Amino acid sequence: MTALLKMEGVGISFGALRAVHDVTFSVEQGELVGLIGPNGAGKSTLYNLMAGALRPDSGRIVFDGRNIAGLKPHHVARIGIARTFQIPKPYRQMSVVENVMLSAMLNERSVSKSRERAAEVLFEVGLESYVDSPVSVLTTGLLKRLEVARALALRPRLVLFDEIMAGLTPSEVKAVTALVASLPGRGITVIWVEHVLYAIMNTARRILVLNRGELIADGPPQQVVRDRNVVSAYLGEEEPADAQG
Ligand SMILES: Nc1ncnc2c1ncn2[C@@H]1O[C@H](COP(=O)(O)OP(=O)(O)OP(=O)(O)O)[C@@H](O)[C@H]1O
Numbered sequence: 270m271t272a273l274l275k276m277e278g279v280g281i282s283f284g285a286l287r288a289v290h291d292v293t294f295s296v297e298q299g300e301l302v303g304l305i306g307p308n309g310a311g312k313s314t315l316y317n318l319m320a321g322a323l324r325p326d327s328g329r330i331v332f333d334g335r336n337i338a339g340l341k342p343h344h345v346a347r348i349g350i351a352r353t354f355q356i357p358k359p360y361r362q363m364s365v366v367e368n369v370m371l372s373a374m375l376n377e378r379s380v381s382k383s384r385e386r387a388a389e390v391l392f393e394v395g396l397e398s399y400v401d402s403p404v405s406v407l408t409t410g411l412l413k414r415l416e417v418a419r420a421l422a423l424r425p426r427l428v429l430f431d432e433i434m435a436g437l438t439p440s441e442v443k444a445v446t447a448l449v450a451s452l453p454g455r456g457i458t459v460i461w462v463e464h465v466l467y468a469i470m471n472t473a474r475r476i477l478v479l480n481r482g483e484l485i486a487d488g489p490p491q492q493v494v495r496d497r498n499v500v501s502a503y504l505g506e507e508e509p510a511d512a513q514g
């Protein structure tokens with residue numbers, strides 16, 4: 270396998286806060302990787318760095334062999350990285366399909382192709398009965414699905430999901446999990462930030478754990494949940510435990 274994404278010593282500070290510090294990991298083509306960590310760990314900030322919303326002050330972000338650190342968001346979207354927002358940001362005055370078309374248009378050749386692509390992904394996420402509805406009728410769970418549709422409409426090679434399960438009912442969680450799990454088989458590499466841990470632990474074969482801006486674990490779910498540093502991070506202890514064993 271070849272690395273699609275390589276984070277090499279990536280960091281960013283907001284004033285005195287080191288929100289992301291010296292983060293290094295690779296994601297192979299076709300992987301589905303979970304990214305977890307307590308509130309404020311730096312997960313969304315890491316996404317903002319990958320997606321071009323923020324420029325790192327150290328390190329390199331290599332996508333498909335090219336350093337993309339500091340590229341603008343639309344440029345990053347065009348080369349194949351799509352992301353969802355933790356707080357959905359739809360265009361409220363537009364319909365559901367129009368929202369998705371705006372993403373599709375970045376990579377489709379015409380308005381009619383964009384509409385076709387939008388209809389396709391709305392079906393995939395189970396929003397087919399809301400195609401022409403105003404966004405304002407969507408519940409939290411449906412808005413999350415709209416976020417997923419907007420990301421997939423780009424035909425991404427890498428998709429960054431940020432808490433797409435928050436506010437979903439258990440049956441919606443099941444449906445969206447199945448959709449996420451199907452993506453690697455269709456050539457879409459996935460990084461998935463989620464607080465609904467059972468969904469991610471049962472789906473991803475590899476979990477990255479971020480705490481206070483640093484990567485503290487990287488391994489299979491069963492290994493990560495037993496890791497003492499991870500347990501301490503979630504229990505909120507002041508100092509992480511020393512190396513195990
Ligand atoms: N634009 C910003 N300016 C200043 N501080 C920021 C900014 N964005 C994030 N932060 C801070 O950086 C830290 C990491 O935030 P981030 O949103 O990345 O955490 P997170 O892991 O996504 O948390 P959550 O699970 O709550 O979504 C937090 O302390 C946050 O307050």
Ligand SMILES: [Mg+2]
Binds near residue numbers: 313
């Ligand atoms: Mg976040």
